[in-house]
Amino acid sequence: MKIFFTNNEVKYKIQNKQIWVFLPNREFKRKASKNYIEDYNKYIMVNNNKKISMMFKESIQKRKESMEELKIASEGYNEFDL
Numbered sequence: 001m002k003i004f005f006t007n008n009e010v011k012y013k014i015q016n017k018q019i020w021v022f023l024p025n026r027e028f029k030r031k032a033s034k035n036y037i038e039d040y041n042k043y044i045m046v047n048n049n050k051k052i053s054m055m056f057k058e059s060i061q062k063r064k065e066s067m068e069e070l071k072i073a074s075e076g077y078n079e080f081d082l
Helices: 026-038 052-075
Strands: none
Touching: none
């Protein structure tokens, strides 16, 4: 299960907004807080001032750069020419 909470409003209107609303009940809140205490290392803390869209753009940019580096490194490789 992945839940991402933010205080920022959505920039664009979302159709069927009521479908995307998540209101946790008391039992869920208790289980989530208990699980967080036990496995706090696997949760990622996100800076409040950083926009989510920028995080996605940075992630995509890093992936593109790594693919370009891999492509450059593999250009001169020939497994039959040792």
